[in-house]
Amino acid sequence: MENLIELKDISVISQEYSTLVNITCSIPRGRTTLIMGPSGCGKSTLLKVMAGIIIPDSGKVLLEGRDYYSLSDKQVLEFKKRNGFVFQDSALWANKNVFENLSLPLRFHFPEMDAAQIEQKVTRALEYINLSDSIYLRPAQLSLGEQKMVSFTRALITRPTVVFMDEPTLSVDAEMKTRLLAMIKKLKAAHCTLVAVIHESAIISMLADNLIVLKSGMILAQGPFNQVINSNNTELKGILNDILQKPSSYDQNILDLLNE
Amino acid sequence: MISRIGRWFILKLKNASYALGFFTNVLKEAVLFVRQKQVGVKVLIMQIFFTGVEALSMISLIALALGVVIIIQGLSLLPTFGQGKLIYIIMIIIITRELGPLLCAFIIIARSGTAIATEIGNMVVNHEIEAYTAVGINPISYLVVPRFFGVSISLVLLTFYFNFFGLFASFLFSQLITPIAFVEYFQNLLQALQLSDILSSLLKSLAFGIIISIVSSYNGFKVHFATTEIPQVVIKAVGQSFVLCIVADAIISTIFYILK
Numbered sequence: 305m306e307n308l309i310e311l312k313d314i315s316v317i318s319q320e321y322s323t324l325v326n327i328t329c330s331i332p333r334g335r336t337t338l339i340m341g342p343s344g345c346g347k348s349t350l351l352k353v354m355a356g357i358i359i360p361d362s363g364k365v366l367l368e369g370r371d372y373y374s375l376s377d378k379q380v381l382e383f384k385k386r387n388g389f390v391f392q393d394s395a396l397w398a399n400k401n402v403f404e405n406l407s408l409p410l411r412f413h414f415p416e417m418d419a420a421q422i423e424q425k426v427t428r429a430l431e432y433i434n435l436s437d438s439i440y441l442r443p444a445q446l447s448l449g450e451q452k453m454v455s456f457t458r459a460l461i462t463r464p465t466v467v468f469m470d471e472p473t474l475s476v477d478a479e480m481k482t483r484l485l486a487m488i489k490k491l492k493a494a495h496c497t498l499v500a501v502i503h504e505s506a507i508i509s510m511l512a513d514n515l516i517v518l519k520s521g522m523i524l525a526q527g528p529f530n531q532v533i534n535s536n537n538t539e540l541k542g543i544l545n546d547i548l549q550k551p552s553s554y555d556q557n558i559l560d561l562l563n564e
Numbered sequence: 565m566i567s568r569i570g571r572w573f574i575l576k577l578k579n580a581s582y583a584l585g586f587f588t589n590v591l592k593e594a595v596l597f598v599r600q601k602q603v604g605v606k607v608l609i610m611q612i613f614f615t616g617v618e619a620l621s622m623i624s625l626i627a628l629a630l631g632v633v634i635i636i637q638g639l640s641l642l643p644t645f646g647q648g649k650l651i652y653i654i655m656i657i658i659i660t661r662e663l664g665p666l667l668c669a670f671i672i673i674a675r676s677g678t679a680i681a682t683e684i685g686n687m688v689v690n691h692e693i694e695a696y697t698a699v700g701i702n703p704i705s706y707l708v709v710p711r712f713f714g715v716s717i718s719l720v721l722l723t724f725y726f727n728f729f730g731l732f733a734s735f736l737f738s739q740l741i742t743p744i745a746f747v748e749y750f751q752n753l754l755q756a757l758q759l760s761d762i763l764s765s766l767l768k769s770l771a772f773g774i775i776i777s778i779v780s781s782y783n784g785f786k787v788h789f790a791t792t793e794i795p796q797v798v799i800k801a802v803g804q805s806f807v808l809c810i811v812a813d814a815i816i817s818t819i820f821y822i823l824k
Contacts, residue, residue, distance in 0.1 A: 352694065355698060357694050357697045357698050358694075380700070384698070384699060384700025385700060388698075391691055391694070391698075393690070393691060395690060395692055395694060395695040396692075396695070397687075397692050397695065397696075398686070398690060398692065399683070408699070408701075409699045409700075411603050412603050412699065412700065412701055413699075413700065458699075459698075468698075
């Protein structure tokens with residue numbers, strides 16, 4: 305399987321604290337790679353390094369075998385055009401309304417599209433996620449779940465072939481989660497390269513082709529999903545059990561709390 | 565003790581080289597902004613509106629008050645020495661050459677400088693800058709360059725407006741003390757006005773605009789994680805802008821004095 309992204313000896317130091325230490329891993333094209341690990345182990349940072357959002361302090365990021373940081377501006381833009389990123393906290397642009405949040409990537413990457421085409425595309429996308437009425441609302445006027453859906457739609461609006469997702473189902477209610485999962489499954493069926501940080505066991509077993517497990521900024525295990533899951537490494541098993549038993553959204557957690 | 569001084573010095577050097585790199589990057593992107601059709605044009609128009617148009621009322625009031633103060637002091641003092649005509653030269657020196665550009669800069673630091681640093685700082689904390697990078701939009705090109713142009717253009721225009729309004733306000737108020745014909749007043753002013761006064765005013769306002777936009781944006785980007793850092797960088801942006809504007813004012817005044 306051809307690798308789309310390869311990281312070689314990547315280290316990231318943030319505020320004199322090592323977030324990632326000598327990470328070497330690869331993301332195969334057309335497959336779904338999940339990143340797991342305890343809180344604060346550097347999953348989001350690793351995802352952002354892969355997507356070219358965070359520049360590592362040392363090491364190499366290879367995109368289709370070429371050094372990402374020696375690519376021309378045009379080549380980087382071409383990569384960005386065909387990738388989407390869903391942030392853990394949605395990261396919608398607060399001073400823009402929902403329409404502007406969704407239309408900016410289109411206006412930027414497809415200058416040939418006229419205003420009517422952009423409006424049609426955005427309107428259709430919002431109809432799909434049931435947020436047509438919120439088109440001129442600011443992100444602060446949306447619920448967290450709605451913000452996540454808009455963030456997800458923003459990542460997909462340019463029809464990317466690579467999608468990075470940082471906890472896409474966090475703070476999303478059951479109905480929206482179902483809708484989100486349907487969209488993710490569609491992407492997988494279309495052989496998009498998916499890289500995600502997800503903690504919910506049901507979603508993991510449904511999506512994962514490959515797994516990367518981090519601990520304290522270092523890779524504890526990586527490889528095909530079944531191989532990693534069935535590993536005899538007791539430390540790995542302990543971490544996976546810990547992560548998978550923790551409900552990742554308050555919607556689930558609250559019922560447990562009420563029953564206690 | 566020596567190692568602490570060494571560390572402090574290295575940190576200062578690092579900060580200076582980072583600031584220089586930031587400035588160079590802004591200049592590079594500013595050239596590209598002019599050449600390319602950019603999505604940032606709307607941001608530029610909004611910046612000119614916020615910095616230029618919305619500051620007009622405050623600028624008018626201050627110009628009016630300054631014009632009145634100069635005419636009162638001048639007309640009460642100069643005629644006693646038989647130097648009544650000097651009032652025109654004094655007005656040109658104070659309003660056009662010195663206080664016009666400087667007071668406008670102070671108003672813009674207080675209004676737009678603080679707004680720019682706060683807005684960018686908030687964007688960093690909310691990962692909005694990362695979201696721009698994820699889409700492929702260069703934050704310097706999209707966020708800083710329009711502010712760089714917007715603040716600089718607005719400050720030049722506001723300074724000329726301030727000069728004109730201040731001198732006109734002086735005329736209006738002089739009618740209450742010693743009425744003088746409109747044509748005679750402006751003829752005397754034009755005789756006192758030299759090309760170097762206009763050039764000095766233009767150069768100063770342009771330099772102040774560049775300083776305020778770059779310093780405010782630079783400090784905004786220095787926020788790392790928390791909203792509590794934002795007031796700190798705003799204070800730094802205001803302090804540095806004030807100091808650099810006054811230093812630039814002294815340098816430009818000296819250059820014009822030498823060239824005279």
